[in-house]
Amino acid sequence: MSRERTWWKPSDHAVQMLCSVGRRRGRNQMSSELVGRVIVPSSDQLDAVTFNSDGLVPAIAQCSQTGQILMMAWMNAESLSMTFAEGRMVYWSRSRQELWRKGDTSGDRQFVREAFYDCDGDTLLFVVEQEGKGACHTGERSCFYRSFGDQ
Amino acid sequence: MSRERTWWKPSDHAVQMLCSVGRRRGRNQMSSELVGRVIVPSSDQLDAVTFNSDGLVPAIAQCSQTGQILMMAWMNAESLSMTFAEGRMVYWSRSRQELWRKGDTSGDRQFVREAFYDCDGDTLLFVVEQEGKGACHTGERSCFYRSFGDQ
Numbered sequence: 218m219s220r221e222r223t224w225w226k227p228s229d230h231a232v233q234m235l236c237s238v239g240r241r242r243g244r245n246q247m248s249s250e251l252v253g254r255v256i257v258p259s260s261d262q263l264d265a266v267t268f269n270s271d272g273l274v275p276a277i278a279q280c281s282q283t284g285q286i287l288m289m290a291w292m293n294a295e296s297l298s299m300t301f302a303e304g305r306m307v308y309w310s311r312s313r314q315e316l317w318r319k320g321d322t323s324g325d326r327q328f329v330r331e332a333f334y335d336c337d338g339d340t341l342l343f344v345v346e347q348e349g350k351g352a353c354h355t356g357e358r359s360c361f362y363r364s365f366g367d368q
Numbered sequence: 369m370s371r372e373r374t375w376w377k378p379s380d381h382a383v384q385m386l387c388s389v390g391r392r393r394g395r396n397q398m399s400s401e402l403v404g405r406v407i408v409p410s411s412d413q414l415d416a417v418t419f420n421s422d423g424l425v426p427a428i429a430q431c432s433q434t435g436q437i438l439m440m441a442w443m444n445a446e447s448l449s450m451t452f453a454e455g456r457m458v459y460w461s462r463s464r465q466e467l468w469r470k471g472d473t474s475g476d477r478q479f480v481r482e483a484f485y486d487c488d489g490d491t492l493l494f495v496v497e498q499e500g501k502g503a504c505h506t507g508e509r510s511c512f513y514r515s516f517g518d519q
Contacts, residue, residue: 256517265514275426275491277437284435286428289491301516333512336504340426340440342512353487361484361493363416365452366407 251348253304253328265338268294273309276341278352281330287352288360290317292341304329306345325349402499404455404479416489419445424460427492429503432481438503439511441468443492455480457496476500 268274273291280287290308292300296316299307306327310317320326331344351358419425424442431438441459443451447467450458454469457478461468471477482495502509 258516262514262516275440277428277440279437286430286437286493289426289428289440289486332516334514334516335440335511336506336508336513337511340511342437355487357487360486360488360491362487363413363485365409365413365483365485 251326251328251346254330255304256301256329256332258301258332262334265334266297266341267337267339269339271311273311274339274341276306276308276343278306278327278343278345278347281344281346285359286361287327287345287347287358297341300329300343301332306343319352320348323349323354325351327352402477402479402497405481406455407452407480407483409452409483413485416485417448417492418488418490420490424462425490425492427457427459427494429457429478429494429496429498432495432497436510437512438478438496438498438509448492451480451494452483457494470503471499474500474505476502478503 278287293309296307306319308317326348327345333342353360429438444460447458447460457470459468477499478496484493504511
């Protein structure tokens, strides 16, 4: 049934094939070096972004190859600006209250491919190339690895 | 280039073919009736959900056929419970401060196929079948129809 295996949740093998960029692929074959896409937003586009009372906006990260939702975290104006300038996802860690350049510690960086803002300007969507084993600190590829109900 | 046309952003025709459920498809062919999937979460699963200080949790809606991110909105405990029980997306409208059974006014309902919670339990992901023309009040299929930078 399609409910059991939807296209955006490909087999482990497919994920490995599609998303293993950044890994070594063979004895003599080095990984390709990932490069982020620098984005220069217009002032109109920046003005459309609405931060909440804490100065934050939620940012969804979606895998550019599989469409899988990798994670959702928060950005402040500074981390958003850094994300555009570096082409790498930079969040604001609410628990640590500091800038969080994704992958600086884990090595699992996220490289920007496309960036969108929604109709209200209060949620952002980044299509990214995920480096390494995945986005989640648990070792899972996606933070959304647990489903409700019996499956 | 793949950046220009990623799989999760299919052609208009593909979207029409894949996601036109709920419409009439011909003179004598009525639309198929969509049915939501009722989910019975375990108490452990429900306990894992963390609501913010306003009693809300963000919920991402993703198209089950194309993987497109349709929207992000908020749920309180009641709307989450209704979503599980009805198999239809029910949000909490922060602007109107009321339950928002998506599609009751517009006709563009969202029927649940799968539901996930993230590692921190503070963001939900629903894979849905989108009825009608789309999720956005502007008439766009996805609320994320505007991109940053020149594309």
